Amino acid sequence: MLLYQFRGQILIPTLARTEAGLLLSLDPVETMSACDFEALQQSLKRVLARGNPCTSHPPGGKAFPRDPVLKHAGIKSWNVFQQDAQLWTIGVTEQNFEIIPNRPREDRGFEEDPGRKEILPRSIGIEGLARRMAEMIRHDPAA
Numbered sequence: 001m002l003l004y005q006f007r008g009q010i011l012i013p014t015l016a017r018t019e020a021g022l023l024l025s026l027d028p029v030e031t032m033s034a035c036d037f038e039a040l041q042q043s044l045k046r047v048l049a050r051g052n053p054c055t056s057h058p059p060g061g062k063a064f065p066r067d068p069v070l071k072h073a074g075i076k077s078w079n080v081f082q083q084d085a086q087l088w089t090i091g092v093t094e095q096n097f098e099i100i101p102n103r104p105r106e107d108r109g110f111e112e113d114p115g116r117k118e119i120l121p122r123s124i125g126i127e128g129l130a131r132r133m134a135e136m137i138r139h140d141p142a143a
Contacts, residue, residue, distance in 0.1 A: 001090040006073050012047050016055040029072045041130035097129050
């Protein structure tokens with residue numbers, strides 16, 4: 001799962017797995033105020049329930065679909081979005097939630113910051129995950 005913060009909004013796209021095994025952001029994209037804990041909690045529930053649906057591998061080049069996160073952020077340029085966005089990767093295993101903050105890459109894009117990875121037990125539930133994400137969003141030095 002990917003969770004973006006952009007200009008006071010949280011955006012969580014549905015991640016589909018292509019036939020080639022790649023993850024691709026698709027609609028629906030959950031969008032809410034960064035200050036709305038209840039909406040964050042409900043959105044995390046919906047995204048986890050959707051899982052990673054299967055989709056066909058898209059064509060390359062100019063035919064490659066635009067990331068729907070840009071549309072929901074009201075931005076046309078991925079470069080502009082990346083300048084003001086923070087990103088967290090949330091992994092889910094049978095035992096844990098793994099939250100990995102991402103940092104900007106020097107060339108462009110994001111990369112995971114494994115030194116800041118947090119592992120939380122699944123027993124905290126979605127409410128606990130949402131609470132920790134809300135804390136991280138409020139206190140992220142890059143935010």
